[in-house]
Amino acid sequence: MALPPSASNESGSANFPYCRKQKSLGLLCTNFLSLYNQGNVETIGLDDAATRLGVERRRIYDIVNVLESVGVLARKAKNRYSWKGFGGVPKTLQQLREEGLRENFNTFNGNNYVKVSDDDEDEKISNPITSQNDKPNPSSVTKSSTASKTDNRKEKSLGLLTQNFVKLFLCSNVDLISLEEAAKILLGDAHDPSMMRNNSAAKVRRLYDIANVLSSMNFIEKTHHPKTRKPAFRWLGTRGKSDNGSANTSVLNESKKRIFGTEITNTSFKRTKVVSTIDENSNQITKTHLQMLVKCEDLENEVDKSNFEQDLRHSSKNFQFGPFAPVTVSVSKFGATQNSTVKQVHDWESLASTYRPQYHNQALRDLFVHYVEAWKSWCSEVAGKNPIQLIS
């Protein structure tokens, strides 16, 4: 069984071999934000997000975790997050700062760091990623370790790491910091050289992920150390933006060059060679389906081209939504949270998650995605206007 029966010819001409940049977390995050940073989004379904962005669920977790740790999102329930928007960031940041100061995150100096008391070691704090606002959480957290203990897993969570990383900037006077340093400080407690557990290298890998999404939000920026030449990150925070002003600082609109590794996102190519979009498991799929896919791919390419021509920054119109054209989103650039008539816009979310079985098979899932997207775009084409979606 050398190679799958595919190889026939299919998608060979127009698809790129594989471009890592198109799959970066940062880009995905950018798209994620563009997709949901519209005034009327209230809840976000993980499945829906994965579907719309054309990525595996796993990636959504990554993004959602760091976004939540900064206050842009809040977990509502399984599979469901509520959109807080950037308006909640300042507040969260403030909390982090206080927390950080309390935890000696300020012991870090530009030149010499004294290692921070290490994140929530033990279970003394065990705050599940920033205390929520809705959760009646008095200061008396004396509440025993309800579930900690075995939750030492949380101590290594992406979310916590993100918060600590941010604290580093918020609580000290450092302006530039490399990920290696951050990793060392964050969990690489220097206190106890005899036990360098904490494989700092592993930490760095996580920090790369975090840095990517933080970059895509322009909270930080990648640069180089003046002399060292080493890559390092600088905190941008909400500078330049109307801090405190109204509770919103859109996703910077300033056209900075391009954040770190930004590019268009996900096209369905795996890292490993060509692999047809569909694999053996497609025996359930009919011809029609395949044709549909082919057609869609063409469509996709067209979109790609036109998009490549322009600066694909945050405007919700110029970025890649998975394989197909976006669901006609008005480029309202997040016009404040118009409270308007609540509009129970459940749009596709509930619909999709309700009717879609949980595919454990990537191939099938991809197909489903194609279906939905294709249908949507066709719909809009035929109807000449928005498919179903949002009411006016």
Place this chain on the structure above:
DNA sequence: TCATCCCGCCAGACG
């Protein structure tokens, strides 16, 4: 070569 970091296995948490 070294820096970056995507991919997806698989183990806990949860229902």
Place this chain on the structure above:
DNA sequence: CGTCTGGCGGGATGA
């Protein structure tokens, strides 16, 4: 038990 989450690190890609 099936799902949902999300550590974790192998190894590919990029500079």
